[in-house]
Amino acid sequence: MHMADMYAALLFVGLAMAIIGLLLLVVLSARSGGKAEGGAVLLLGPIPIVFGSSPRIALLLMAMAIAVMAMYLAVAFIWAS
Numbered sequence: 491m492h493m494a495d496m497y498a499a500l501l502f503v504g505l506a507m508a509i510i511g512l513l514l515l516v517v518l519s520a521r522s523g524g525k526a527e528g529g530a531v532l533l534l535g536p537i538p539i540v541f542g543s544s545p546r547i548a549l550l551l552m553a554m555a556i557a558v559m560a561m562y563l564a565v566a567f568i569w570a571s
Contacts, residue, residue, distance in 0.1 A: 529542025
């Protein structure tokens with residue numbers, strides 16, 4: 491598999507996951523009477539930008555962003571050696 495094919499596949503998987511997550515949020519919100527919480531993390535290089543509908547969701551997403559950054563750094567250091 492060429493690198494361009496791998497990048498295209500990863501882009502497709504990421505977009506599919508975002509669409510599925512949005513659909514799940516809409517469906518679950520409709521079932522619970524419109525009470526749903528949501529948020530997002532935008533990773534711009536090493537800087538995470540986190541926003542959420544409540545402080546609880548924002549903290550959860552911050553923890554997840556830190557975990558993703560730690561995994562990224564671990565892979566980068568392993569790959570560099």
